[in-house]
Amino acid sequence: MNQIKFKLLILLLTFIFALTSNSAIPPKYGGVIRLAVFQNTLTLDPTKTLTSIEYCISDSLFDGLISLDRKGKILPCIVDSWTISEDKTTYTFHISNSAKFHNGRKITANDIKFSLQRSIINAEPYLLNQSSLGLILGINNYRSGKSKEVEGLKIIDENNFQISLEKPDDTFLSCLDSPVAWIVPRESIQKGVFLQKPIGNGPFKVKTGTGSEGEVLSLIANEDHIYGRPYLDGIKLIYASDLETALLQFETNEVDCLEIPNISYGRFKNNPVWFFRLVKSDYKQMFCIQVNSKSFPTKVRISDILRYGIDVQSILNMLYDQGTAISNDYQPKRAEKLSQESQIKLAKLIFFDSGDDIKKVADRIALDLSKIGIEINVSPLNRGDFQKALADRTYSLALRIIRISSDKVDDLNMPSFIPLFYYDTNVLQKSEVQHLPNLVRKSIFQFEYMYFLRL
Incomplete structure (x- = not known):
């Protein structure tokens, strides 16, 4: 009975939302959208973006x-x-x-x-x-x-x-x-000033000067953009140390939207008020493991050990199935046999500490591999240390969330990467913010009767 009531409520809210939609209202200039982020530092160098929010912001700058x-x-x-x-x-x-x-x-x-x-x-x-x-x-x-x-x-x-x-x-x-x-x-x-004062050519530019408390970054409209000024006046990124802080900011109207870790999706999906405000992004990401082949003996079949030894579907279940398995080759006995033959007992798994999801996935991978006799030293790193470890190759395995431009893994041509699963992104947003996950310059979304991007 409760499930029927929930579905009826969702249908009612959807109907009300359709009646009050702003899609037919002409766009107006003005307004600032505030995004909660779980990173207190960001790179705006387009060659160094590691997270979805960094990509989206860089896409607005360049x-x-x-x-x-x-x-x-x-x-x-x-x-x-x-x-x-x-x-x-x-x-x-x-x-x-x-x-x-x-x-x-x-x-x-x-x-x-x-x-x-x-x-x-x-x-x-x-x-x-x-x-x-x-x-x-x-x-x-x-x-x-x-x-x-x-x-x-x-x-x-x-x-x-x-x-x-x-x-x-x-x-x-x-x-x-x-x-x-x-x-x-x-x-x-x-001149070496790009990272401190990045100059781009996109529809938004970095606002100079000191922002409000907790403000990680502030962007303002580029009045001279090649296709004209964007409708929105600016974008502000507000730091939240954890999900609870971000939700408090959301409820007290300090931010307009935030990305929800999939590990916490369960608390939202059965709440009609929260669920109605969740939007799934079409932004393409993939969880994968990058293998440093030099840290393993030449004849070791580490890729097969990982493919057979990691229970990808179990990880997705933990993330409330917010993703799609790329392969389902979980064969623990076969992985254990390969592990014993290779005599690998210890490996180091690093990752960029960018949120709850990647932490939980890293721990689950370590648990799976421990069952086949490989002890995993899980090492969360900050941005600088993570990128240095990748460059210096001082790791065995690196857990990555990467943006992809193709649905076909074979087209990615990445022999050192073991793809695990496609990763869904869910965004909690105010009801007046539409199509927020499409935070790229080609898309248009409305915020209080205003369009964010011009194209």
Whole structure:
């Protein structure tokens, strides 16, 4: 009976919401949206984003050559147009005269070449594989130091830039909608002030000066954006030390929305008031384990041990099935046999300490592997230590939540990664905030009769 009442209440609330929807009301300028975040430090360097909120904020600060609308249609961004050679290996981009950085300087072909070469050197290999940069002619020679510049990146003149590929690839343009293909100002990077005062070219820019207590970051509308000012005046990120603090901020109207850890989803799904305010994001993420092969003997089948030894479905059950298993190969006896043959007794699992979900998943993985005779030293790290460990390869295993641009794991071309499951993101939001998870520049959502993004 209670379950029937709950369903009827949901239907009633949905009907009321439909009647009061703001979708037919013309957009108005103004307003600031406040997001609760569980990180008190953020990176705004597009080549170093580790979490969904960092990606979304960076996406509001930076533009690339192209962008995608919500249906995946390719749109010009800082360029007016492009041409493609007959053999489909050379793309010539014509930069818009209206494309400017936040400091007012026009974007040139020099900025594009500098930004792409910077990403090719600094970005993790899996990001290059997911983006189009991995297709560009000569990147391996550049990354290895055999050449001083990337052969496939060519400045024609100040307003025209050319990219040549190793071979034709129909996904090239669409994959340019990636953080590693966003454009940054050369002089800001070279002076070493970019991280302190990042200058982008997107619809929002970083607000200077001291913010309110607990404010991690404040963005304001870019009045001179290439496609015009965004409707919303700004975005504020408010730090919450834990979920209870964030919920208190939400209830006292200090924040408008927050991401709900899936480990806590159960307390919301059976509460009609909370459940009605939950929205599932279409933002694509994946839990995976990155393997440092150098920390294991050559003949050890560590990938098979992990695939057979980790109960992925049990982890998803713990997360209230807020995700989808990529594979279901749990065979503990087979994993134990491989473990005994390999004589692996101890391994170190690191992760970026960014929330409750990844902590719980790491502990569950350690429990599963302990059952097959492998003791796991679980090490939560801050951003700096995590990225240093990855760079120095001072780990055995690294638990990652990565943004993906494809539903096909095989297309990701990441041999050192063991994919576990796709990971759903749920956002609790005020009733007047619609479509919030689509926090990307192609999407439009309303906040108190105002549209957040212009495109």
